[in-house]
Amino acid sequence: MRKVPVTEAAGMVLCHDITRIIPGREKGRAFRRGQVITPGDIPTLLDLGKEHIYVWESEDSLIHEDEAALSLARHAAGPGLKWDQPNQGRVNLRPVHDGLLKVDVDQLNRVNSLVDIAMATAHNNRVVKKGQIVAGTRVIPLAIRREILEEAEEICSQAGPMITVKPFQPLWLGVVTTGSEVYSGRIQDGFCSVIKQKTAPFGAKVMGQVIVPDDPFLISKEIHQFVAGGAELVLVTGGMSVDPDDVTPVGIRATGAEVISYGAPVLPGSMFMLAYLGHVPVCGLPGCVMFNSVTIFDLILPRIFAGERISRSEIVSLGHGGLCDECGECRFPACSFGKS
Structure with missing residues (x-):
């Protein structure tokens, strides 16, 4: 991975997504990883505040953010889950059916204790719907050291899958x-x-x-x-x-x-x-x-x-989080009730 001035980047391959944010209106991907920078792209990049970009130079000891996030998602996901393709360095997990979300919180905390790793989930024991986002993961830098990723992968799966969705049984x-x-x-x-x-x-x-x-x-x-x-x-x-x-x-x-x-x-x-x-x-x-x-x-x-x-x-x-606020308009389960 090499840092180059935007004004010298024509013809080079971008090694990360670049996000455009318009406050209150839009947040999305303006440039995609792997995109070849053209001379016409340079003014847009400068308008986005990018005076330098990173271009990818392969190195065995480093794993790109997209591959790393995808690997983390695959190792963390158990039965009842699928994963999206990377987008802006992030990979989401979604249920393949309605059910009960199960998260091994101890495993999750151990993974997030590692440097450069970020994994977020909805609360354990929450009812979830098919297709909704229940977890997301990414790494903090554009590339992460291989040994850190391998340690995170081992934690994700060593006590069974970290995240699963159990189907409901018609009793x-x-x-x-x-x-x-x-x-x-x-x-x-x-x-x-x-x-x-x-x-x-x-x-x-x-x-x-x-x-x-x-x-x-x-x-x-x-x-x-x-x-x-x-x-x-x-x-x-x-x-x-x-x-x-x-x-x-x-x-x-x-x-x-x-x-x-x-x-x-x-x-x-x-x-x-x-x-x-x-x-x-x-x-x-x-x-x-x-x-x-x-x-x-x-x-x-x-x-x-x-x-x-x-x-x-x-x-x-259940005592921690077991006090219902009894809101005028109930938002459960999108609230603190029952969440320890």
């Missing part, structure tokens, strides 16, 4: 609605329609809804019946507070399920309960799920449909 869903006031017909249930709305994007197949009074035995019985009938997820609504008549947690425990957590450091959603009856998740949903647009349910649900078994430590970690 069979059973809904147990508790509450003597709903069972007796005094009030109409409002939970089931919300549940259907929130689970439909993940492909949920609703087996049915049963309504039971505040009776731990009946709650436990209906959970078991759904699981015996093939349910892969059971949601139990209502009766999750500390009032004496709210016995849903008792009913879930009575199934013999492994209780991961009753209570979570998330607002709204602190009275949430997660348990597993064998491999089947059983979730106790507090009343806020029916009234608030975004709650802990929206943080847990994508992970369940991606086939993940959630641990207590992961519930605990």
Whole structure:
């Protein structure tokens, strides 16, 4: 790579993209790497503030920014991802299907700790759509030393792929609605329609809804019946507070399920309960799920449909970022809620 004055660059091959920025209007590539500079290009380059350019001279110990960024993307990308071609030294990663973005944050931090490396991602455990940009990488100089790139490549793949997108699984869903006031017909249930709305994007197949009074035995019985009938997820609504008549947690425990957590450091959603009856998740949903647009349910649900078994430590970690701002116009997931 050699630096030459623009006025002497006619006939030479540009070794990097050059960007044109018009404030508030445009940002894009004005000159492409590999482009042969013509005499007519020189005034444009000078207008862009370029008095010198770099031309490429091959050197075994250096890797060009485009090749380096492309190699980093390929090593970091796991199942569910594809990469773009380099543009202005940057390579983007995009999902090939809708799903749950998984990022090994420790690996990511180790890569970014290396000199001259930059890799940015969306947040771990975020729901992403096919084709959206979820990560981007580049190197800082126009060429990076080969040994640095090789170290970054090794980190990217040594503990498995750094970045993946898990597809959602269309689970069979059973809904147990508790509450003597709903069972007796005094009030109409409002939970089931919300549940259907929130689970439909993940492909949920609703087996049915049963309504039971505040009776731990009946709650436990209906959970078991759904699981015996093939349910892969059971949601139990209502009766999750500390009032004496709210016995849903008792009913879930009575199934013999492994209780991961009753209570979570998330607002709204602190009275949430997660348990597993064998491999089947059983979730106790507090009343806020029916009234608030975004709650802990929206943080847990994508992970369940991606086939993940959630641990207590992961519930605990939701506290950092677990306070919803309850904005007038909800922007979730493009906000801080649930992002540690």
